[in-house]
Structure formats: structure tokens, C-alpha cells
Amino acid sequence: MQRFYRSIRGLAALPVLGAILLQAASLTGCGTPSEGKKHSTSVAFAPDSLKGSIGYARRFRLFRRGEVTVVEIMSGQEAYPDTLRYLLLPEGKPQPSGFAGYMVIHTPVRRIAVFSTTHAGFLDLLDQTGRIAGVSRSELVNTPSLRQRIAEGKVTEIGMPFSPDQEALLALDPDLVCAPALPSTRKAGYQALVQMNVPVLVVAEWLESSPLGRAEWIKLFGALVGKEELAREQFAAIESSYLKIAALSRNLSNRPTVLTGLPVKDSWYVPAGGSYVAAMLRDAGALYQWRDLPGTGSVPLTIEAVWPVALEADYWLNTGTVSTLDELVAVDSRFGQMRSVKERRVWNNNRQLNAAGGNAYWERGVVRPDLVLKDLVMIFHPGLLRAHGISEGELTFYREVKEHE
Numbered sequence: 001m002q003r004f005y006r007s008i009r010g011l012a013a014l015p016v017l018g019a020i021l022l023q024a025a026s027l028t029g030c031g032t033p034s035e036g037k038k039h040s041t042s043v044a045f046a047p048d049s050l051k052g053s054i055g056y057a058r059r060f061r062l063f064r065r066g067e068v069t070v071v072e073i074m075s076g077q078e079a080y081p082d083t084l085r086y087l088l089l090p091e092g093k094p095q096p097s098g099f100a101g102y103m104v105i106h107t108p109v110r111r112i113a114v115f116s117t118t119h120a121g122f123l124d125l126l127d128q129t130g131r132i133a134g135v136s137r138s139e140l141v142n143t144p145s146l147r148q149r150i151a152e153g154k155v156t157e158i159g160m161p162f163s164p165d166q167e168a169l170l171a172l173d174p175d176l177v178c179a180p181a182l183p184s185t186r187k188a189g190y191q192a193l194v195q196m197n198v199p200v201l202v203v204a205e206w207l208e209s210s211p212l213g214r215a216e217w218i219k220l221f222g223a224l225v226g227k228e229e230l231a232r233e234q235f236a237a238i239e240s241s242y243l244k245i246a247a248l249s250r251n252l253s254n255r256p257t258v259l260t261g262l263p264v265k266d267s268w269y270v271p272a273g274g275s276y277v278a279a280m281l282r283d284a285g286a287l288y289q290w291r292d293l294p295g296t297g298s299v300p301l302t303i304e305a306v307w308p309v310a311l312e313a314d315y316w317l318n319t320g321t322v323s324t325l326d327e328l329v330a331v332d333s334r335f336g337q338m339r340s341v342k343e344r345r346v347w348n349n350n351r352q353l354n355a356a357g358g359n360a361y362w363e364r365g366v367v368r369p370d371l372v373l374k375d376l377v378m379i380f381h382p383g384l385l386r387a388h389g390i391s392e393g394e395l396t397f398y399r400e401v402k403e404h405e
Contacts, residue, residue: 053219053232054216054219055212055216055239056208056210056212056213056215056216056239057205057208057213057214057216057217057219058074058208058209058213059073059074059075059204059205059207059208059213060072060073060074060204060217060220062219062220062223065096066096067090067093068087068088068089068090068093068096068099069087069088069107069223070085070086070087070088070099070102071085071086071087071088071201071220071223072084072085072086073085073086073201073202073203073204074204075202075204075207084103084202085101085102085103086102086103086104086105086199086201087099087102087103087104087105088105088107088223088224089104089105089106089107090106090107091106091107091108103194103199103200103201104199105175105176105199105201105224106175107223107224107225107226108224108225108226108227109131109175109176109224109225110131110175111131111133111172111173111174111175111176112131112132112133112134112174112175112176112177112178112224113132113133113134113135113156113158113169113172113174113176113177113178114132114134114135114136114177114178115135115136115158115160115161115164115177115178115179115180116136116161116178116180116203117135117140117141117142117143117358117362117363118203118205118206118362118363118366118367119178119203119221120132120135120141120143120146120363121143121362121363121364121365121366121367122217122218122221122366122367123221123225124143124145124146124363124364125218125234125367125368126218126221126222126225126227126230126231126234127230128221128225128227129143129145129146129149130145130149131225132146132149132155133154133155133156133172133174134155134156134157134158134168134169134172134174134177135150135155135156135157135158136157136158136159136160136161137157137160138150138155138157139354139355139356139358140354140356140357140358140359141354141358141363142352142354142358142359142360142363142364143363143364156168156171156172158172161179161180163189164177164179164189164190164193166189166192166193169193169198170193170196170198174198175199176199176200176201176224177190177193177198177199177200177201178201178203179200179201179202179203180202180203180206201224203217203220205217205366207296207297208276209274209275209276209279209296210276210279211242211276211279211280211283211369211372211373212238212239212242212369213276214276214366214367214369215235215238215239215366215367215368215369216235217367218231218234218235218367219231219232219235238367238368238369238370241370241374242283242369242370242373244390245283245370245373245374245377245385245390246283246284246373248285248377248384248385248388248390249283249284249285249377249380249381249384252285252381252384254381255285255286255287256285256286256287256314256315256380257286257287257288257289257309257312257313257314257315258281258286258287258288258313258314258315258316258317258380259289259306259309259310259313259315259316259317259340260277260316260317260318261317261318261319261320262319262320262331263303263306263332266302266303267300267301267302267303268300268301268302268303268305268306268310269298269299269300269301270289270290270293270298270299270301270306271288271290271297271298271299272290272293272294272295272296272297272298272299273288273290273291273292273293273294273295274294274295274296275295275296275297275298276296277298278290278291280369280372280373280376281376283373284373284376284377284380285377285380285381285384286315286376286380289309289313307334310338311337311338311339312339313338313339313340314339314340314343314345315340315345315346315347315379315380316338316340316341316345316346316347317346317347317348317349317398318348318349319346319348319401320348321350321357322348322401323401323405324401324402324403324404324405325341325344325346325401325402325403325404326403326404328341328346328401329341344400344402344403346400346401347379347398347399347400347401348398348399348401349361349365349372349397349398350399351395351396351397351398351399352396352397360397361397365396365397368396371396371397372396372397374390374392374396375395375396375397375398376398378392378395379395379398
């Protein structure tokens with residue numbers, strides 16, 4: 001999945017992947033709820049509902065009735081037109097009535113196949129990478145504990161997200177396959193797994209509109225592997241750290257302008273104003289030109305429309321795979337005219353790359369947005385954290401793009 005994550009379309013690359021992989025009807029047999037009932041459910045939940053435990057995420061919900069947990073995943077890109085429903089059933093417990101059509105996942109899940117290294121990041125924070133039995137493109141994995149398992153031959157290659165290796169997956173016999181959101185035209189391989197009684201969970205964290213909303217998906221992973229309390233504790237610490245840093249930049253009058261990404265052919269994809277990227281830049285004390293652009297994903301603009309902003313932006317972030325300013329200008333000589341290039345204010349989120357190009361930013365950064373935010377504040381407002389008693393140290397995910405190696 002990292003081949004998509006390393007897209008040079010900027011921080012909000014993932015939303016351009018398109019429609020959801022698996023629709024509710026094809027996955028669970030449930031019909032698609034109408035827009036007016038998009039948050040409805042046919043189950044009468046007991047008073048111990050977990051609804052209030054999700055504070056930021058808008059793309060999944062948890063409910064509890066007795067010993068079972070219901071997961072609802074809103075899989076549409078804008079108006080949540082589809083809801084996928086799952087029943088987390090403790091191992092050995094009979095399935096209760098009232099959940100016809102729900103996909104059953106027996107918990108705690110012991111063998112998991114993941115198509116995105118982001119999913120590995122969630123499990124790593126819960127110290128549960130030992131449950132990962134299959135990955136897509138193992139060479140891109142950064143997590144040390146998972147790399148060790150791969151080296152020991154304990155992890156199977158399961159193909160690419162667009163073309164899962166059904167034979168390998170069936171031989172692996174996983175308790176759960178975690179699939180990213182892909183175009184519906186590519187769902188056939190996953191539907192075959194469902195028909196073979198292999199549960200497929202669509203993880204749509206990249207559709208969230210806030211950094212903390214994305215990180216909060218750790219609570220779902222906690223429910224899957226029986227680490228609910230640890231997941232809540234980990235998220236509470238991340239939330240506290242993130243909000244503490246964001247509070248320092250809230251009232252800054254000096255807010256530098258920021259550009260992200262690189263043009264692709266004739267388009268420059270920019271994060272929409274409702275995206276998690278725009279939220280992160282705002283919380284980092286930056287001024288984002290397209291903060292009022294509707295949407296939660298990325299939007300293709302013409303290069304001509306972006307160029308006036310690109311010329312004058314104080315900072316330029318996420319410049320793809322280039323390592324130096326020389327390489328950047330070699331891509332397009334006009335880049336040398338940009339203020340950020342002239343003043344050496346270009347930064348890339350590839351500080352932690354492995355030999356194959358696997359980027360820890362997409363593995364650990366999603367679940368640790370507080371560390372990403374800390375990097376950005378240190379870049380945009382040097383000394384601000386230190387002035388408020390927060391140790392700065394080295395950047396975690398970002399590095400300065402210098403003129404030469």
C-alpha cells in the first residue's frame with residue numbers, strides 16, 4: 001500500500017484513490033441505508049453502548065450489547081452513503097439473534113493479514129504485530145518487530161491491494177483481512193474471500209477529516225485484538241500531546257504560508273479545506289491558502305491556478321521522492337523561482353526510509369499525529385515548543401531538503 005502512500009500529491013494523497021473497496025450490500029448482505037438514516041441500525045443496543053467513547057473519528061462507530069461489539073464503518077467519501085456492519089463475537093460465544101447479515105469477526109483476532117503498513121502501525125502501538133501473518137510488499141515495512149517476523153519467515157506475501165493473492169490468503173487461513181479503500185471495480189478478489197468465510201474489514205481511516213480522527217482508529221484495532229483498555233490509554237496520551245502542542249500555535253499572529261506536494265502531469269493536487277491535512281497545518285500555526293476549499297480529500301487544480309501561491313509560499317512540504325533541491329529543480333526549472341526554494345525552506349516527510357523506500361511516516365505517523373504536529377511546529381516556529389517547556393530534539397519524520405547531498 002505504500003506505493004500509494006508515497007504519492008507526490010502531497011499530504012492528502014490517499015483520498016484520490018476513489019470509491020470504497022467493498023460496498024455494504026456485497027460485503028454483508030445488508031442494504032444501503034438511505035441518506036436520512038445513515039446512522040441508523042436495526043439493533044436495540046443496551047445501556048452499555050460504546051457510542052460516546054469515539055470522540056473524533058467520524059468513519060467508524062462501536063456499540064456494545066452484552067458480550068458482543070458492533071462495528072459500523074461509514075465507507076462513502078463525502079456523504080457516507082454506505083455503512084458496513086460487523087459483529088465482534090468473543091471466541092466460543094454463540095451468535096445472538098438480531099444480527100442477520102452482519103459479518104462476524106471472532107475475537108480476539110489471532111492471525112491478521114494487512115494490505116497497508118498503516119494497519120501495522122496501529123497494531124505496533126498495541127504491541128500486537130505478532131498477530132500479523134500476511135502483508136503486502138514486505139520490503140516496505142519499517143516496524144522493527146514486524147521486520148523481524150518477516151526475516152524469520154513468519155509473514156506471508158499476500159499480493160497487492162488491487163490484486164490480492166487469493167491462493168496465498170486462503171492458504172494463510174487468517175482470522176481477518178484488513179483491506180484499504182479501493183475502487184469498487186477492484187473488489188472481486190475480496191468478495192471471493194468473503195464467500196470463503198474469510199472476514200474482510202474495510203479500514204477507512206484515511207477518509208477522516210482530522211488527524212486525531214485517524215489516530216482514534218486504534219480503538220477499533222484494540223477491540224479486534226482484545227486490547228481495548230490499552231488502546232484507550234494510548235489514544236488518550238496521543239490526544240493530550242497533540243492538543244497541548246496545538247494550543248501553543250492557536251493564537252500566533254505570524255503564520256507562514258505553506259504549499260504541499262508536486263504537480264502530476266497537468267494537475268496539482270491540493271488538500272481540501274476539510275481534510276486532515278488542512279487541520280494539521282492549521283494546528284501547526286501555518287496559513288493554508290486552500291483552507292476554504294470544500295471537501296475532505298484532495299482536489300486537482302491546474303498548475304496555473306496553483307502557481308501564484310507556489311511562487312510566494314514561505315514553506316514547501318512533501319516533495320515526493322526527491323532528495324535535494326538540485327533534483328527538485330531538475331524536475332521543473334521553474335521551481336527555482338519559488339520563494340521556498342530560494343530561501344531553503346523545503347521539507348520532506350521521508351526522514352525514516354528503509355532501503356526499499358518504505359516510509360515510516362505512513363506506518364507510524366498516522367497513529368502518532370502528535371509527533372507529526374511537533375515536527376511541523378518545530379519547522380514553522382523554531383523555539384516555540386522549547387519556550388513552553390517542551391523538549392524539541394530532532395525531528396521524527398521530516399528532514400530539510402538541502403541543495404546537495
